[in-house]
Amino acid sequence: MAGGGKLLQDKVVDLILESGLGPGAPLPSEPQLMAQFGASRNSIRETLRALHTLGIVDIRHGYGTFVGEAPVTALLPGLLFRARQSARQDASTLADFLQLRRILETALISEVPHRADDELIGELESCIAEMRSGDVVEADRRFHQALYRPVGNEIAVQLIDLFWTVYHRVEAEIDPPEVVRDEIGDEHQRIVDAIRAGDCDAAAEEMTRHFSDIERRSRRFVDEQQ
Incomplete structure (x- = not known):
């Protein structure tokens, strides 16, 4: 059948x-x-x-x-179920989704500085302002959704958002992360500063540093579950 x-x-x-x-x-x-x-x-x-x-x-x-x-988002229910199911036995599932995001974002970020305009810079800085005073998680999501729009790769943008959603949904359910507003805001601001300067190498370096910090903050929980 x-x-x-x-x-x-x-x-x-x-x-x-x-x-x-x-x-x-x-x-x-x-x-x-x-x-x-x-x-x-x-x-x-x-x-x-x-x-x-x-x-x-x-x-x-x-x-x-x-x-x-x-849309790639049609994969969300299945991926989210698998991640939630696996995370209760092996928290390294969170690290897997974070790794997928890192691969995509560090590969694309160097294409952004030469394609960004003032409107995009303003949108990104608005997201950073909300990270410092409002809903950090939602502002972070909007930041990463907007960041790669100039690249024109719709599938990549959808995949990044898909992996972002799965990672944060499972992280919040298993172990809600400690919010460090200024640290998170500063990390994103350095990325925007590099984009504004048109410096592709600096943007890539700052994105790599950003993910290193995310992995550092996440590693505590992963280690505790092993």
Whole structure:
């Protein structure tokens, strides 16, 4: 049964690709899909629901089924479940997600200084001001979401936000971190200063230092759980 369901999902995906259907384009109706694939209505509906969960199709009740955008964030429920499950046995799961963020961000940051404008600098400094006086976690998230927007790699930005979300959700659930507002604000300000100066090497160095500090703050909990 599982194998047949997977095969039908592949057929629907192939139909979308081979027909050149882009995001938002309507899919054939359920009766048309039933006739084309020789499948029952229940099988078609189960397949479309599964693809909807992955973001591959968008089911709009009363309107039909359309091609989705398949955002990377569709992976969040599965990754978050796995991280929460693993973290209770081995806290190094947090370190794994942090490592993934570090790889992506330290690779991209050197492209930001020459593409940043005053509007981006202002947005980043607004986030830093909130880190010092408001919701540190949410401000940090907005900072990292905005930081790589000029690079133009949407998938990388979504992945960074995905790994950020999983890491912070699990960290907060297992062991809420101590908030060090000035230290966190200063780390992010040094990154912005390097960007404003157009210094790619300095921006990369400051991002590397930032992640070293995050890893240092996280290591205590990881060591305690081993």
